[in-house]
Amino acid sequence: MADTAAKRETDSVGTDELSQRVKRAKADNENGDGGVGKDPESEHILSEFKTSTVLSDSAREKTIFVHGKLGDQEAVVILEKTPIREDDLAELFTGSRLKLEMRNDIYSTYRLLAPPQLNEIKTTVVCPATEKHIKKYQRQESSLVEETGEDYKSITLPYIQKQSFSVQWVHNILEKKAEAERIVYEDPDPEVGFLLLPDFKWDQKQVDDLYLIAIVHQRDIRSLRDLTSEHLPLLQNIFQKGKEAVLQRYSLAASKLRVYLHYQPSYYHLHVHFTKLGYEAPGCGVERAHLLADVIQNLQSDPQYYKTRTLYFPLRADDGLLGKFKEAGRL
């Protein structure tokens, strides 16, 4: 399952992963010696930081990942603004200065200058950082690829076959050799059956970010591209029973679900994503997700829809398949 996990991880290069690792080690918190220390100097350690390059940033999430040097050592510094806490509001409102930006009718906008202690920036330093760290935090540009039915046959399918990505971990799940205790629902039918289980991204602590995966028992369906009207009973069965199982287990109505397939998928054994509507799950964007309801409808009106259509999907700059499309002059 390593391949998949790695693939999954690359989807969401977050500060969360890092903070996970950092928290995991928090027990060792007080034992440090040498290096960046608890000594007073550490309060100004970043003043000697020399920025080389911004690895990635997010205007939406207010984060930035910076590569540079601390003294003669490579380092990565990660800054993330902290969420605005309800408890701080009163003090924020009384203790801050406002600069008027514009005003119109009932609307006015300001720049608010807050006391630093009410407006901290979470800072993580990785030092010395290896090449691997730097690559990990680097934003990978994606390009939208246009794949005709012909491109699939001549470029994508041979690539998938040559890579022979292992889906042994999927077979282990289907055979109950692994993760059996995580199964939420199973329809054991070999033709239309499937297993439903939580995605690893979901900690199952709240339904706000519910994320389940339905994995089909049939083993020869790689992706959307293999689907024809023959598979309608399978797809309809997943749609229907999957929604029922979510209602049963999590009391979440079908109208609160986003049910979709990925193209390209992360692994080439047909699976369907069930996520909570309103939760912006990684990969739920229109450039990669296909609503199961649309897939069913499209196959009903054209049995060969996904064999013949041009499909669009993003590929990261370091994805081998992107190289194949470039070689073929398709980008």
Added chain:
Amino acid sequence: MADTAAKRETDSVGTDELSQRVKRAKADNENGDGGVGKDPESEHILSEFKTSTVLSDSAREKTIFVHGKLGDQEAVVILEKTPIREDDLAELFTGSRLKLEMRNDIYSTYRLLAPPQLNEIKTTVVCPATEKHIKKYQRQESSLVEETGEDYKSITLPYIQKQSFSVQWVHNILEKKAEAERIVYEDPDPEVGFLLLPDFKWDQKQVDDLYLIAIVHQRDIRSLRDLTSEHLPLLQNIFQKGKEAVLQRYSLAASKLRVYLHYQPSYYHLHVHFTKLGYEAPGCGVERAHLLADVIQNLQSDPQYYKTRTLYFPLRADDGLLGKFKEAGRL
């Protein structure tokens, strides 16, 4: 335009939409009188703000929407931390204090106390705020609605017509009575022509979150539902010339763009969204967005595709249209 703007705001409970309305009217900026003013007092206007309740917040986006009172008037205050800018890094690193939180091996975390002017909070005040404003900013659950071609005719279309949402502000743009200086590109042809201009969500300071809108000159196309193969020349023209204009103006290749329509749209005058691939723009999820390339392809193979298909989209609990679907027993 109030209704339409309000509709936009309800879509993604963003501060962005609000700033949209605020910015749109920026011309009137200096004419105000009374209320929250440009006088020095405005610098401390929030010190008298009494919080009643937090309407919504986002730990991910570092935003909070607060309802309360300014004197004896109802008000909504919206705070959003600002993105971390590369240009500020050097000053941030030298001018800030760090408080060590934990340290383990090569990892250490700190709380960074930054100079207020390098760490502003964008603040928007709506005062006096009506019940409608308060409702608008309140977090709302959405439900996925299934709309058949028949449902569109019997439920959605009558609702749209009855509401008669004003698109006067769109006409103002098309007639160059407003926002003329913001136009990035125009094809003036009355049949296949359109205007391309930045969405208000985009501050145009970096292409990372590029967001442009193409608004068609034709005035009788409400949405995806009105499109038939007759409109292919229009759609292809927008796709082609829009991508060229983005390349020309922002040096961003077509393969880095996500080009799509919304259904339901925020306003019923046909428009197309151009956003940067990789930027998780609000509304780019598969449940609401339709790739223009797919729309073109679908109309090519079935001229009536969008008249006859069942379409799926989320509606907020307070959306009047959701009430209509419930009344009709369709939810």
